[in-house]
Amino acid sequence: AGRYEEAKKMGLKGTIEGQCPDLYVNLAYTFHKLDRPKAASENLCKSQKITEPKEIRNLTYLRLTELFEKGAKWSAGCEKMSPVKHEGTNYALIIAVGKYRDPKINPLKYAENDARAVYRVLTDPRTGLFKPENVTVLIDEEATEKNIKFKFDDMVQKARQKEDMFFVFYAGHGFTYRSGADTYWLTYDTIVGNSEGNRIKSTAFSNLTLATKIADIKADTIIFFVDACFSSGMVSKPAEVRGLETYLGGGKNYVIITSSQVDQTSIESPRLKHGLFSYFLIKALSGEADVNSDGLVDIEEAWTFIKSNVSKNAEKMGAAQDPRRSGSSGGSIYLARNPNL
Structure with a gap:
């Protein structure tokens, strides 16, 4: 995955196959790039699901909310995930x-x-x-x-x-x-x-x-x-x-x-x-x-x-x-x- 900017947008590497509205990606990032998706260097196929990384204490996660076209590339909008009920101290x-x-x-x-x-x-x-x-x-x-x-x-x-x-x-x-x-x-x-x-x-x-x-x-x-x-x-x-x-x-x-x-x-x-x-x-x-x-x-x-x-x-x-x-x-x-x- 590309590096995020101000926790708002990030780029995605790979090839989107099929129509973007039909693509379902369940993807999470942290502010410090905790988990890079396994599909980062692979094709992101139609209806492919990428599981979220396991939750790690004291880190904030980002969730993919939308895909949109920017020139010849697809980009992603992100939002913060809800905090876990108890992450430990x-x-x-x-x-x-x-x-x-x-x-x-x-x-x-x-x-x-x-x-x-x-x-x-x-x-x-x-x-x-x-x-x-x-x-x-x-x-x-x-x-x-x-x-x-x-x-x-x-x-x-x-x-x-x-x-x-x-x-x-x-x-x-x-x-x-x-x-x-x-x-x-x-x-x-x-x-x-x-x-x-x-x-x-x-x-x-x-x-x-x-x-x-x-x-x-x-x-x-x-x-x-x-x-x-x-x-x-x-x-x-x-x-x-x-x-x-x-x-x-x-x-x-x-x-x-x-x-x-x-x-x-x-x-x-x-x-x-x-x-x-x-x-x-x-x-x-x-x-x-x-x-x-x-x-x-x-x-x-x-x-x-x-x-x-x-x-x-x-x-x-x-x-x-x-x-x-x-x-x-x-x-x-x-x-x-x-x-x-």
Whole structure:
């Protein structure tokens, strides 16, 4: 299909066979060219029906209303489709801890940059599928263990429809005990204690606590992006690391994408002024991962883009960093728009 103009008219490619008044086309578009009709490069035959694309949350659809002749070409008039009864709401919790109260925990230079950039792409009308009022950001002093728990509880109360989506981004340090016990997110007020980190268990935010919160969320779609050293403990159980997937039961679409393998370091780049993983996540959500040019970035495109670029660029820097993914999804999960379509 041709590109629309002011959501009023668009051209159609193909050959109309038969008389135009006899042609029946049931066709829908979105403002960002979500679904190109299969017949775009084929003949549009008399009485041929083209089914409407499936409805995607937070996007506006156009419906073909008329065909009219313009010179030697046929053009189409369009109108907005009626809104769906319930499309679901997207919620996000963005957490970044670069400064820690305990001097034993090394600071991170770019965690705040990462969080603020993720917020911008999620809420920018050109790229984002999230309304600003549905996105919570906790940075440094705000990201205490108590406050993180409170904000997760708040999301539990908000994401109460099956069609809702809950998106979590964390940039900071992760920790796993050698004994294979739980994995922890280090919060602003985490206390390390001795050389074995004996105080972390009682002062950090654990996967077990997180899983308890997640279990109460009614939303069927839950997405995690975690940029933290040894963050693959979030995913599964390599080397006896107990990950978040261990606690998540069935019945939900959940995807966990973490910045590195359990034995790798997650790189911060002075040149990019971001964590390497976060930088390519931001690029993906800015539309660069839309490889099929359908106007949207889905979870599969984002994952492929991030994994390839992080591994390749880490190697150029003389390091190894390979993102890891786990979880399952029963269909397309859309994260962002491509502003260039």
